[in-house]
Structures are given as C-alpha cells and as structure tokens.
Amino acid sequence: MNILGAVINIWQRNGFDWYRNSHCPFIAIFCAFFICSGTQLEAQQVGIVSGRVVDEGGNPLQYVNVFFTDGIEGAMTDENGRFVIETLRFGERTLRVSHIGYEQKDIEVIVSVARLVDLTIQMEESLIEMETITISASSFTMADEEGQTLTSMDVVTTAGASADIFRAIQTLPGVTQVDEGAGMFVRGGDVSETVILLDQATLSHPYRYESDTGGYFGMISPFLLSGTYFSSGAFSAKYGNALSGVLAMESLGMPDARALQVSMGLAALSLGADVPVMPNKLGLRFSGNYSNTRPLFWVNGGLDRFEELPVSGDGNLSVIYRYSPQGKLKLSNYFNQDDIGVGYQSPEFEGTFVSGTDNLLSNMQWQHVSSRDFLLKSSLSRNLFHQELEVGSLALNISDKFLKWRTDIVYPATDRLKINSGFEADRLATNISGSVPEDENDLSPDGPVRTLTTDYSTHHAGLYLESEVNITPRLFTIGGLRVDYLDGSNDLTVDPRISLGYRVTDTQIIKLATGLYHQYPKAQFRDAEYGNPDLEPLYAGHYVAGYELKSELTNFKMELYYKDYSNLPLEVPEDSVINYSSDGYGYAYGADVFLKGNLPFIGGWISYSYLISEREELDHLRLVPTDYDIRHNYTAALKTRIGMSNSLSLTYRYTSGKPYTPALEKWNAARLPPIQRLDMSWSHFRPFGDGSFIVFYGAVSNLLDRQNIYGYLYSSNYRERTVLRSTFGRSYYFGLTAVIM
Amino acid sequence: MRKLIILGLVLLAPCLWGQTLGEYVVQGKEKIASAVSSWDKDKMLSARAHFERVLALGEKEWLLNYYIAYCDYRLATYALSEEDKKSTMGFINDGLARLKRSIQQNSEFAESYALMSSLYGLKINLRPWAGFLYGPRSGRYLATALALGPSNPRVHYIQGMSSFHTPERFGGGKKKAKSVLEEAIMLFSSEDVSPLMPDWGYSEAYGWLGLCELDLGDTTSAKLHFDKALDIDPENNWVKYRLLPGLDSNESP
Incomplete structure (x- = not known):
C-alpha cells in the first residue's frame, strides 16, 4: 500500500466530516505532493516499539526515558512503567533506557513495518551515581576531593609537617619516618625507591639539605601545587623506574586574579605573586623564599652546633599560556640553593660536615584536549643538580644532569572504559669526583682514602598502555603493561600490573592489586671501577589486598601487602674490581590501617602501619632487617576549629625503634628505643579588604621535649659510639602570611 | 486517533530528519x-x-x-x-x-562552575551538618565561575542566591545579596547570547531581589521587583502564585 492508499484508508475510516472540518487543504497538498512525485513508500505503516520497565523487584518504574540513539524519538514511561514509541525508521536500532539512580541500558531491537516489538526491561540500581571510582591501590588520602592525596591546606594545617608536603605524607600509613627528615621510605623500601614527579617531570633530587635518608625538607612548596597524588604500592603502569612508591604533583594553573603573597617567619621570608597578564589567556606566577635559621636557633638554642648555619634560597617562575580553550602551555622553573655547616662528632673524629647544593628544575609542559576527548600531556624537562660536601677525609663533588621527555595520552573511550598510554625517554649524566674513606666508619682526615671519579650516563626509555574498565557497576579494574629499556647493559623489563575492585555495598569496596616493578641501580653502583656496569635492574613484586569503608564523614581503609625483592646490589668483598653483584634479595610485608573522620569543627585521622622488611643487600651480607624496618608506626592527627577564625592542630607519633648494627657483621641486630613526638600548631585567619586575608600562625614542635635517639655513630672497631639525638627539644616557630588581592 | 498520529508522523518525518542539533x-x-x-x-x-x-x-x-x-x-x-x-x-x-x-x-x-556551586548549596540544604564540607567546595566553584565569567549575569545571579542563603557573619546576608542581584539584573538587561546558550534567570533574579527587599523591610520595592519579574515572564508561577500573594498577606494588617 502506498501513502495515498493510507490516506484514503484514514478518510474511509474517519469519514468526510473529519476531512471537511479540519485538515482539508493540508492533506490535499500532501497527497498532491506524493502523487506528483510518484514516490512509493512503505513508511505509511509505522513500526511500534512498546514495553514495560521494571526495577529489580519487578515494580514498574515511572519517568524512565526510553529512546532511540540515532534520533530523538522516544517516550517516558507512565505510572505503570509502560511506554510506546512509534517510528518510521526501520531496521536494527539501539534503544536506550535511562533513569536516574539506575544503570543505563542499551538494547538492540529490529524495527519492522507493521510489527510490534514488545519488551520487558529490568533496570539495575546504580551504585555509582557520582563518578567513576578510581581504584589506585594503596592511595590513602587526607583530602576531601577524589583523586587527591592532600591539598595545600592539608599540608600547612598539619602539626609537625612544617608546611612540607613530604612531611605531611609521612603522617599517612605506609610511609616510615626513620629520622627527623622528610625522606619517603615506603613500605619497607629505601628512600631512593619512591619516584617524585612534578607536572610529569622527574625531580631526581627532590629534597633540600639532601642526606642519605632523603633530606630535611621537600624542594617544592605546597603553595605552588594544585594537587598531589601519592601511592605506596601496586601503582599503575604509568609510573616506571620506581620500586616502592610514587608521588605525583601538579603545579598551579592559570591565575584567576592578581594576588600578592608575603610571608614572614622565624626562619624565612618569602614573596610571591600571581599575575593574570591577559585573563584566561596568559598568566604569570613567581615566588622567592630566603631562609636563614639563625633566629630559629637563637630562640630555641643550638647556635653553637653550627660552623655555618643552614641557609637556603629558592625561587619559582611559571608562565602559563592558554592558546585555545582546549590547550595550554606551561613553562616552569624551580630553583633551590642551600648551604650548611654542622658539627660532626664520632668516636674517632670531630669536625664539621659542610655541604652546598644547587638544584634547578626547568619544565615545559603542553596539554591539549582534542575534539574527540583525547587528553594529551607532554613535558620536556631538565633537572640540574650540583652538590659539594666535605667531612673529614670524605670530600665529594657530585653533579647530575637529568633530561626527560614524557608524553601521556588519556582517552575516555566510553563511560566505562578509559585508555591511558604514554612514553618517556630520559638521559641521566652523573659525575662524581673526590675522595672517600676506605672504612666508612673512619672519617679522620689522615685515614686511608680512595679517589673516586665516576662519569657515567644512561639512557632510558619506557612505554605503557593501560585500560580502566568498569566491568559492572560493582566490579572495576585497571590493567596495564609497561616496558622499559636501559642502554649500556641493554636491560629490557616488562611489567604487567592489574588492580581489581569490587563494590560490596555503596560504601564498601574490596580491592586486590598486583604487579611487577623494576628500577635501575644508582649510578655509583654501575661505576666501571668501583661498581658493576652489568648490574641488573632491581625487581619487586607487589601483592596488595585492601578493604575500604567510605561515607561522607568517615573513611576507613585497611591494606595487607607483601613485596618480594630480587636483583638488589650486593657487595662482593673478595673482588676488588667488581664490588657489587645483583644477588641481593629480600621481602617486606605488613598492614596499613587508616581512619579519617570529619565532624563539624573537628577532624583528623589515625594511621597505623605494621612492617617487616628484611634484605640481603649492599654490605649486609645475609638476610637481616633493613635500616628502615620499623615495626610499628602510629600517627594521630587532630584538627579543630575554634570559632570561625582559629584552628588548632595536634599530631602525635609513635614509632618503634629502628635497627642498628652494634658490632662488626652483626648487621642491624639491635634496635633503638622507640620514638615519640607531639607537635602542635595554631593559626588565626583574618580577612580584610575584598578577598585579602592574613594568617598568623605559631607552632610548638616536640611539645613533650623528648630527646629521641635517631642513631649511633660507631668507631671502626665498634668499641665506642656517639649518640645522635633530636635536633631540637621543645621548640617554637611563629610567623604570618598575608595574601593581598 | 492512531491514524492521526501516523499521519502526523509521516508529515513531520522529513522535518525531524532534517533538524539540526541547534x-x-x-x-x-x-x-x-x-x-x-x-x-x-x-x-x-x-x-x-x-x-x-x-x-x-x-x-x-x-x-x-x-x-x-x-x-x-x-x-x-x-x-x-x-x-x-x-x-x-x-x-x-x-x-x-x-x-x-x-x-x-x-x-x-x-x-x-556556577551550577556546581548551586548543586553543592542544595546538598547543604539537604544535609545541613555537611555544610562544613560542601560550603567551601561550593565557594570554590563560585569563585572559579566569577573568574571565568565576570560579566555573566547567571553567575552573579547564583552568587546573589548564595549570599541570600548565607548568614551575614559568614560573608553573606540580604544586603550583600541585594547588591549582587542588582549587578546581575544590570548584566541581564544588556545580555546578548547565542540562541544555543543558556539565557535563564532574568525574571527570577527580580523575584529574589524582591525577596531581599522584603527581608530588609521595603515592601514597596519588593512589589515593584515582583511586578518587573512578571513583565519579563508573565507566566512565572513562582512570582505570580507564591511571591505576590505572600506580599499581600504581609501587607494586610
């Protein structure tokens, strides 16, 4: 039957009264059109798709949107859950069923002429209404926002963190505090096994006042950052050349408004500014900080311990250019310089440890979102580091040049599938020259030394591919593969990694994660004369099982983990040329527990870590506890608001004693006494003008005035020792920060 | 009746198929x-x-x-x-x-960002005890919106509503809301947007401005603003059936 037939049919059924009274001219034109064109259509008969939408219990669902995805034909269900769609498009089509609070469904239907498709559609309640859940294992967070470990405000309001990111992260489980420094010792791993990234660039020397255990502070100020992500294990394939942990920081973006920041404290003076040169187009941020600890030691005592008081300066200059709504360029420079001269006292030698460091990170980052939602981020960075240090017979001149290119691509293929991929290529050139004592416990100037000249460079390239999939509303996974290559020894490593999460209820999640991890040995271990250029990449396998209970006011997480290590550098005492082999091995296991709560005017968290970490590594020639095998780490951090303008923060830490070596070849056979520390800080916020404010703050560190012992320095025959105690007893710090808009 | 629908569909089909996203x-x-x-x-x-x-x-x-x-x-x-x-x-x-x-x-x-801020504001309405959590978040989104759209009337309108619902000691209050809404209305009056872009809020901004006046005790100005709201959208049920009758009951002795 053709269209004309259909129209005549309608006329016949409805009579001429209808024709006469209503649409006569319109239909006449319509008929004429088709008759004249001679078109023969079958479309005069519609296809009908109808049905009923019910919930999991079979109850009808009202207001469900049922529609074809190739047009806007659709219907909403009535109070009985019924719908009817009449359509003129035939063939195989996708019917979408959508209702808030339920999982969206796509159903393939075949629409035919004059054929009724009747469906019964059962909807499943959605447990994920807010956003896609990320399942990065071992990522504890003190921030409110998803995907962030901590915000700048978290850092500066945590007592005992000294407004330092690394120190703030040390209050989270999985990070062991081995001394009073900021070193990131993660789940039984050495400080060098945590990679620190800033806008994709690697900070090869991320600490100020660098030491064997990291350094005293982190190089990057929290005020320069927009977000921080930290994972203590089983992390994603995005991150390579790291055996234990990853800290990825993002710097601030385009400044919204002109602002000037001035800070004055007992040991520091800083000035910074945000300048939107062209609003939303071109922005500038800069800051400078000068730190002189003389007033700090004058107030708190200890001036006599220094030949040269710790002095440092750092600066930052960033230019952000948004060339289109989809893309921007960011050029950043971070510079740090520090000098220290502190008294050194061991049973055999008394002298001064002198160190001077210059550290410069330059990074150019490009970000672009394509019209098909590809996010592309690419960074070209250079980290120049130079340090001169001297104590007794030890005198070293160290310089590192680290060049890196990294590109990451994120593609949200569907609502349930996201694909991440990327690559990185870097070159590290290390030059170490100077003299080192033959016996590391004998630093006396007339002791035997050996001359060291290491000039070493490595090229590394890495590639990864990863998918994040929400298999069902309850089950989600991240699976990835990473390949890395290091020249010289031609090492190629392949690291598969996978995480699985299962949402038991809308507040409880169980997670499992595992993966292989590799890291290249430090340059000095690969030295041709005193090391072994053929050392293999260090290996770790991570196995993590976790449980999370999350509500708006509380967050409880518990994780159990096991890590096995192999290919660790191990000294070969008999061989005078090749001093290290790759025969070292070890393991670490433990549990991390984290409870965070937020109530009106009071919040905080409690973290507890249990750790066993044993290795046969370096000069420990059998399997013994590592230097950072600290069995119990307990932190309680409390923050409270007093009125609208004052906040008070308290942090209490307890760590059981770390191992030390009390006699020759009795590696780490004894333990130091436990360490306890209570810190307190207070701040007062006072707004003025239009958006400007001033914050006055004060802090009391080591409130209980405990003289904690952090180690012993032994004579070469282990008959005498010197105790290393806390730098400060109870100490005070105060200052103010003003932000002027 | 079904035949009528069929006929309508047949007639409209070419139009539907040819319709643009706009x-x-x-x-x-x-x-x-x-x-x-x-x-x-x-x-x-x-x-x-x-x-x-x-x-x-x-x-x-x-x-x-x-x-x-x-x-x-x-x-x-x-x-x-x-x-x-x-x-x-x-x-x-x-x-x-x-x-x-x-x-x-x-x-x-x-x-x-402005709408995000409003949605977090509604969350606070729903769960007042969570205000300490969502309040700062709402404020951050509104600040971003103001930075990105300093002359967008709807951003100012949402800021005005936010001020209306925020106590004066926390930086809000009816006086502040009034001045922000006046700014929004000024921006609405000269707004020239593409047909695809949002253009809601003008009439309601007058409604909220009237409520501010009412709260500050100026019933005459409140009525003027409500009338102005109806000039812009004569079918605005909120103003017609809730605000204006409420005003009458306020005026009655």
Missing part, C-alpha cells in the same frame, strides 16, 4: 522555560528527557550535559520542596557528575 537545543530550552514558568515537574522531566536524547547524537556534549544538569538542579529543588530526599540526592549527584563531564570537555564555561 534546533533541538532551542526546542529543549523552550521546554525548560515553560517548565520553570509553570513550576511543573513533569514538564521539566520531559525537557530533561529531550536533552538526554539529543545527547545520544554525540555532538556538543558539554553543552547538553550542562542543560541536563540544569534540569537536574530544577528537579532537585522540586523534590526538595516535596521533602523527597532520595530523589533530591539522585538529581544532585547526577547533575554534579554531568557538570564534571561538561567541564572536562570545556573548562572555560563559567556557568558550569
């Missing part, structure tokens, strides 16, 4: 405007469904997600007034998720 958006906006004026939940659900269907076509997703989120915001206020907490939270969460997607695709659109 026409769908304009249709959707008209549906929203009608639903807002008549304070009609079913109409708003229909508008939301319309935008959801257009979204499936895969173009201008950031704008369509914004419109769906705006419908969610409206539907959440209806559900809140009916004390249906589950539905309110469902619409709020859906709106927030859609705005996050929208911002991922277009991070420069100030109104997405």
